[in-house]
Amino acid sequence: MAQDIRKLFENDPKVFKDKMPKGHEARFLRKLDEEFPVKTHKSRFTFLNIAASIVLLIGFSFGAYQFFGTGEVETPVQETVSRKSLGDISPQFKKVEDYYLANINLELSKMKVTPESKELFDGYLVRLDELNKEYTRLEEELTQSGPNERTINALIDNLKLRLNLLYRLKEKLNELNQSNNKLEAAQA
Helix, strand or coil: CCCCHHHHHHHCCHHHHCCCCCCHHHHHHHHHHHHCCCCCCCCCCHHHHHHHHHHHHHHHHHHHHHHHHCCCCCCCCCCCCCCCCHHHHCHHHHHHHHHHHHHHHHHHHHCCCCCCCHHHHHHHHHHHHHHHHHHHHHHHHHHHHCCCHHHHHHHHHHHHHHHHHHHHHHHHHHHHHHHHHHHHHHHC
16 A cells, blocks of 8 residues: 555656746745735833843742742741850850850760659759750840850850759769669569
8 A cells, every 4th residue: 555655756757847837936935925924023012021021030039049948938037136155256165165065965865764764854954944044045145245254154154064964964864773773683
């Protein structure tokens, strides 16, 4: 059924002998233009369309940056002044603050709480929370009144006290575990 087009043209030589009548191409183009006229529709507002597109693109980009860039949706915030910390005063104080905070977090992560020691641990955590609130209050004082020796010493003392409190908790937990181990060994 399917035929090779080359064989078809070899068998019918008149296809190549016949020439198109004069003006055929012009008539064809005219009919083509009548059926599909070329529309040259120039918009009067192309400049405004481009400008509006750019404004929308910038607006969407800014909105996406605000939403995805910070990782959180902005909510109305009450007027709060950012608090200064020891690290904002000088690099040396930043090192001191980082040292104490890192050790505090390290000691907390090392704590092994058992059901027997949970009550003791919770009592120490309440005291740590009080010290943390006091530290926040001292930072606000530092922000409002500016750096002074009394506030800086109080901030450092607060950090020292929190770390010492964790060391005491660690000792108490070890003592409790040892006494429980001795009690279990005596019962066995």
